[in-house]
Amino acid sequence: MTDQLQAVREFILGRNPKLGQVPDDLDLIDSRAINSLAFVEFIFLLEELTGEPIDPEDVDLDDFRTLNAIEARFFKRKAAR
Amino acid sequence: MPYQAEAAGSTSWEKVADSIEFIPAEYSVKSLPESVAREMLGCEPGDVDRLVGVGLPFEERAGERYFDANDLYNLGMYSGRSTTQPELAFRMLFRFAGRPVEDLLRPKTWDVRVRLECVECAGEAPWHFEEPDVVRFGGRLEDVSRPEPGAGSAQFAARVTTTGARTPIVSPVLRELVREYLEAGYRWQMIPVSMQSDVELVHKLGATSCIAASLFLAERFRAAGYRAQAKRGWFCGVLGGALDLPHACVEVVDDDGALRTVDIAKAQLAARLPDDTEAFRELCLGSVYNKVIPSTASGNEPFGRHECGSPRPAEIHADIRAVRRS
Numbered sequence: 312m313t314d315q316l317q318a319v320r321e322f323i324l325g326r327n328p329k330l331g332q333v334p335d336d337l338d339l340i341d342s343r344a345i346n347s348l349a350f351v352e353f354i355f356l357l358e359e360l361t362g363e364p365i366d367p368e369d370v371d372l373d374d375f376r377t378l379n380a381i382e383a384r385f386f387k388r389k390a391a392r
Numbered sequence: 393m394p395y396q397a398e399a400a401g402s403t404s405w406e407k408v409a410d411s412i413e414f415i416p417a418e419y420s421v422k423s424l425p426e427s428v429a430r431e432m433l434g435c436e437p438g439d440v441d442r443l444v445g446v447g448l449p450f451e452e453r454a455g456e457r458y459f460d461a462n463d464l465y466n467l468g469m470y471s472g473r474s475t476t477q478p479e480l481a482f483r484m485l486f487r488f489a490g491r492p493v494e495d496l497l498r499p500k501t502w503d504v505r506v507r508l509e510c511v512e513c514a515g516e517a518p519w520h521f522e523e524p525d526v527v528r529f530g531g532r533l534e535d536v537s538r539p540e541p542g543a544g545s546a547q548f549a550a551r552v553t554t555t556g557a558r559t560p561i562v563s564p565v566l567r568e569l570v571r572e573y574l575e576a577g578y579r580w581q582m583i584p585v586s587m588q589s590d591v592e593l594v595h596k597l598g599a600t601s602c603i604a605a606s607l608f609l610a611e612r613f614r615a616a617g618y619r620a621q622a623k624r625g626w627f628c629g630v631l632g633g634a635l636d637l638p639h640a641c642v643e644v645v646d647d648d649g650a651l652r653t654v655d656i657a658k659a660q661l662a663a664r665l666p667d668d669t670e671a672f673r674e675l676c677l678g679s680v681y682n683k684v685i686p687s688t689a690s691g692n693e694p695f696g697r698h699e700c701g702s703p704r705p706a707e708i709h710a711d712i713r714a715v716r717r718s
Contacts, residue, residue: 326431346428347631348431348477348478348481348635350634351480351484352480355480355484366629367629367630367631368628368629368683369713369714369716370634370713371632371713372631
């Protein structure tokens with residue numbers, strides 16, 4: 312697991328200590344591990360980790376649904392460039 | 393992380409509470425538990441105690457305190473900490489306002505999905521939905537799928553193209569009325585939609601909001617002899633529907649016979665940003681821009697209803713995403 316994804320996992324666990332762990336395929340939206348306002352904080356975190364701005368107009372919730380989706384959309388894509 | 397750094401000189405919670413108007417009891421819905429309040433405001437249990445001590449309304453259920461989401465939002469928004477969730481949301485959603493406005497004037501296409509939900513549904517019935525109304529402003533409505541009669545829930549979907557145009561208000565009378573309102577000292581607050589129709593109450597509290605401001609200003613325009621109406625719509629680019637940001641503006645027929653829109657609350661909100669937002673704020677006073685989808689709904693009307701006779705209003709949730717250019 313990358314340091315970036317570990318930081319994301321820690322962010323989620325920090326706000327949901329009862330989860331204990333965050334499986335890679337846990338639906339973060341439907342499980343409400345990330346609620347609507349925490350979602351904004353989460354985007355700021357991803358911007359910080361990737362060093363790139365995220366346009367709120369272009370946000371597709373499916374890109375944030377699971378750790379797998381987050382890694383594919385924000386970390387792997389950047390590493391491939 | 394930089395965005396978590398406490399802002400220097402942040403105001404005490406007591407002063408913040410004193411600076412905002414709490415939602416009056418008749419409109420207040422205390423649905424957020426204390427844990428969410430602490431998360432929204434980034435504060436400690438002792439801070440919540442202090443806020444309650446200076447009048448933050450709450451209800452106690454099963455040993456836990458619950459608060460109104462609007463009260464918490466407004467406390468965060470005016471806390472001066474720069475780290476609360478409402479402040480972060482505001483900064484992110486209004487980033488565009490500090491950029492060159494040319495991007496707001498070009499055609500832009502959105503996938504719009506609206507879920508209509510009938511709470512306490514009484515059975516099969518037709519739906520009524522106030523659709524996007526963009527053609528009048530140079531936009532397009534395509535691939536429309538309308539809610540079918542049924543029970544429980546339904547969906548509206550469409551591909552909507554919006555565009556913008558610089559069409560500032562011509563009438564000196566209208567411009568003066570707008571200027572008066574902007575300088576009247578009303579402070580934007582998050583206010584429940586049901587309360588926003590109580591225009592007199594909102595303004596008596598020294599507050600303003602999209603719908604209340606539009607209803608108020610439409611009345612002032614009509615009193616000055618102009619045809620004007622407050623209309624509701626959707627503000628796009630709010631994180632794929634993760635947030636709900638009501639939008640309303642005034643449509644007024646100007647001296648040259650052309651229809652102008654006045655989006656006064658967005659102008660007020662943009663003025664709070666540290667960036668130079670003057671060009672965007674001027675756009676709000678007569679022009680149209682592509683981040684707003686107007687609808688057929690009047691300023692104080694709901695976006696939709698189910699004709700089944702349920703005593704509860706239908707819940708309408710819009711998910712609007714920009715169509716990604718491939």
